[in-house]
Amino acid sequence: MxxxxxxxxxxxxxxxxxxxxxxxxxxxxxxxxxxxxxxxxxxxxxxxTREALFEALLCTNLDALAQKADDRETSISADDALLSWFRELVAFAQSYRGVVAMMAAAHANPDSALYASCAAVHSAGARLLLRAQEEGTARADMNGDDLFALVTALGWAVDQPSFASRADHLVHLITSAILTNRPGNDAGKATP
Incomplete structure (x- = not known):
């Protein structure tokens, strides 16, 4: 070039x-x-295409999130690894308004320019979830598809102006529902 x-x-x-x-x-x-x-x-x-431009923009970030998951798989506890990765993925979704819809569409479309990066993020999250399940800190009745769906749903919610200010609280609610056996999990306690 x-x-x-x-x-x-x-x-x-x-x-x-x-x-x-x-x-x-x-x-x-x-x-x-x-x-x-x-x-x-x-x-x-x-x-x-628009998707080609967004692929170039987003793939770097998505690939970094997948790499962070890989790094955390053995460096910190399973529940901390999943929790920190989940928070970073939601923060990423917040930083690019509208990206969640693109990720959700690309996830099921192998012809999408974003498919490989979305698949890597999905796989990374699934591995982190499985590790937490094996350690007994995450609920056993969910899989990587469920985790990806929850991340995209939460990403969509915090992308809405009416929910953006509650992003941290919503992340806490969702992660408390996923990491049910985490020490100090205060699921069920009232939060204003």
Whole structure:
């Protein structure tokens, strides 16, 4: 790739990251190109579809989340590993409004540009859950699909302005329901 093409690609990704964080995943490709200082044709040459652009933006983050899960599998307790990974995934979903819908759609579509990264995150979460189940700290009646569904549902909820301020509380409620045998689990206690 020529130096100017690399520079354009980098500029597009930098601007797209900011614009998506600011306005959500429904932002127009034309607006991203304008704000990046390139023509729409240049943007489309690098990223022929909206999904291709989001793949480039999101895959790095999703792959990092999968790697963090791998790192935590043996470095900290199973329940702490699952809890911290779950929180990071929800925080990631909050940082890119609209990403949860894309992840949920990509999860079941092998033709999606996001499929491989979503599958890696799903698999990583499933491994963390299984480890916590084997240690007896997580409920036994759920699997990786259930965990992914809960993360995406919670990600959707905290993406809504009316629930965003309660994100930490909602994460706590969901993780308390998953990690039922965790020492100090205060599930059932009233929280304002």
């Amino acid at each position: 020529r130096a100017d093409a690399k520079k354009n690609r980098s500029q597009i990704l930098t601007v797209a990251r900011d614009v998506v964080t600011e306005h959500g995943a429904d932002v127009s490709m034309r607006d991203i190109a304008r704000r990046a200082g390139v023509g729409l044709a240049t943007l489309l040459r690098h990223f022929p």
